[in-house]
Structure formats: structure tokens, C-alpha cells
Amino acid sequence: MLAARTAVQEKIASVKSSIGNTITISPAGMRGFEGGGEPLTSSQIDSVRSLPHVVSVSETLTDRLGTSSTNLATAVDAGSLGERFAGRSGIPDSAGSAPSRTPRNFTPPITSLGSSDLTNLQSFGGGEISIIGGGKFDPAVDAEVALLGKDLAEKNSLSVGSTFQAYDTAIQVEGIFDAGNSFSNNMIILPLRTIQRLSGQVGNITSAIVQVDDIDNAKATVSSIQEKLGAAADVVSQQDTSGQALSPLESIKNISTFSLLGALIAGAVVILLTMLMIVRERRREIGVLKAIGATDFVVITQFVAESITLTIISAAVGTVVGLLASSPITRMLVENSNSSIQTVGRGMPGGRMMGFIGESNTNWRNIQASVGWEILLYGLVAAIVIAFIGSVVPAWMVSRVRPAEVMRSE
Secondary structure (H helix, E strand, C coil): CHHHHHHHHHHHHHHHHHCCCEEEEEECCEECCEECCCCEEHHHHHHHHCCCCEEEEEEEEEEEECCCCECCCCCCCCHHHHHHHHCECCCCCCCCCCCCECCCCCCCCEEEEEECCCCCCECCCCCECEEEEECCCCCCCCCCEEEEEHHHHHHCCCCCCCEEEECCEEEEEEEEEECCCCCHHHEEEEEHHHHHHHCCCCCEECEEEEEECCHHHHHHHHHHHHHHHHHHEEEEECHHHHHHHHHHHHHHHHHHHHHHHHHHHHHHHHHHHHHHHHHHHCHHHHHHHHHCCCCHHHHHHHHHHHHHHHHHHHHHHHHHHHHHHHHHHHHHHHHHHHHHHHHHHCCCCCHHHHHHHHHHHHHHCCCCCCCCHHHHHHHHHHHHHHHHHHHHHHHHHHHCCCHHHHHHHC
């Protein structure tokens, strides 16, 4: 149980440092290319960088390239959904009926994204962007370079080193990426300062990703950001979502902790009662020892030495059993908690939430108990302490009797 608890605690620390510590800042009223509002500025985001617990801030600016602003052909077919959404006027007619949805020929635009940080760049569809050709550019420069999604590159027969036109400017392909979904693979990524200049949005951003040092500090950081930016921004944290991912891990930790405490208490009681019976059965021996001059300390030391010797032998056997059983017990605890969260999750709305929990569940199955010297030392010390207390108390109680009374009663 000590090994299981240690393994789960390490996993919790790893999860807290990798998920749930992300805060998204966007202009108030804007989601993707929907809604409205005014863009945020880099100067506003700069005020967030100095807040406590903020590790890093990544700024992005998204834009759309139509047929009039680029020579790239989109790699996404509009289909019936694209035609339907593009044909919606959104304005009721004079009679107050629903907005018209007349389909029309529609070419989906190409998404252009400017970013100040390419280290942890996330695709729009969720998931890491991986470079499959060429390399990344320096996001801090203001240069006409870009990364292209693989579908967009294949559609336009472009490779690393090729050039294309966007914003009436020749841009060189620095690398090709795979985002794992068709939408993001129809995207180009530019340095933030470059897209701000070319699109006429100098100093503007449409999103910022803030990384905090720990999930436990996410809520306080959200409040600080809201206080800094006020009504100009919407601030969203993943803390609630990741809290659900951590809940099963915390349950496993609590179970292993209570089981460990129960084992310690049970062991202490067993040793105490066993030694009490042994000491009482050897009262005559104690009387003889005291009659020939043995002190209370000598008597107590003898029984403590016997108890600790047997405990060390038992600890050696228990260590072997613990090494063999720690991983199966940990897996059993993980599987039971995993089944519980999946049962609860089936009734939860939202595909993104279920995807997040499903990914976390997969990570939980990878928890392996590792028994190091530190754990072995803790276990041995606990066993010796319990054996010492369990033998000292009864030996001290019996050693206080007078030898004449013991010899007469025996």
C-alpha cells in the first residue's frame, strides 16, 4: 500500500503539472470566428505575465484567407454543411420568419494563425501539432515564413522551400505539419508579428494561452487575470475539467492511505497482544532473572531484542511479498476507480469532456508501482517502531512485579 500510494502521488503531481494548468484568454464575446467584440492587445497580455504563478504566456492571432487574398487552394470541401452555414443570412425577413438558409457556392477559407510560441502549439481540433517536414521558424521574428498543414501543402503541391502568395506577399514554406485533423491541416502558421503586420492588425491578438505552475493555483490566477483585464476579456480555465480527471487518482490515494494506516494499526495491535501473551507466559523466567540481579532495563531489552529480531526476519519476507504484490494491487485499485469514472461519465454531456476523461483514463492504466530504497526504509522503520512499542509496553508491565510474588504464584 505504501508503494501504491507513492506511485499514485507521483502521478497526481505529474498530472497537476501538465493538465488543468492552462488558462485561455479571448476577447469578450468571441469564440473562434463567431460572436464579436474588440481584439485584445499585446500590451494587455503583457500585464498578465507578471502575475504570480504564471509560468508562460503564448499569444495568437487568427485570420482567414479567402480567394482574393491568397493563391492557395483550400484543402477542405465545403460539402452540405459548409453550404448550409455559409448560406445562412442570419437576418429575419420583414415578416419575422427564420433567417434564410439558401445554399450557395461556397469555398471554405484558409485559416491563418500567428503565434508567439511554437513549443506547445495546439491544433484547433485538439492535439499536438507535429512537424513532418522541414522545421519550425523562430516565432519572435518578423519574417515572411510559414508552416503549412499537410493537406494544404498536398493540395497546392508545395514542399519545404516553396513559396506562395498571401496578403499580397510571397511567403516561404519553412515546414509542414500534421495536426491530426482535416480542419487544422488546412491551416498556415506564421510568426505573430508577421501576421499582425500583413493583415493590418499590429499589436492585436485574438487569444492567449497562460500556463500556471500548478492546477491548485489556476482559480486564483483566473481571478487575477479578470481583475487585470476587466470586461474586455473572457477568461476560461481547465481546472474544473482536470479536477474530474484527478478525482479518481485522489480516491486511489485515499484508499491506499487508509489501507496503509489500517495495516499499521492492525500490525501494532497484533504485536502488542502477541508480546503481552508471551511476556505473561514467561513471568517465571522474568522472576528468575530479577532474582539473580537483572534490572528492569535488562529484562525489557531482552524482550525488545527478541521482538525486533523476529520483526526483521518477517520484514524480509514481507518485502519480497510487497515487491511481487505492489504492482497488481496498484493496477486493481486503478481499474476499479477507472470503471467508476467511466460509469459516471456515460451520463455526462459534452464530447470534449468525455475525450479528456478518456485520455486521462488511459494514462491512469499506465501507473506502475515502483519500490525503491526509500519505500523499503520507511517500511522497515515502521515495522521496527511497532515491534519496539509492542514489546516494551508488556515487558515493562511484567518486569515491575517482585520476584518472590512471581516464584510463589508459579
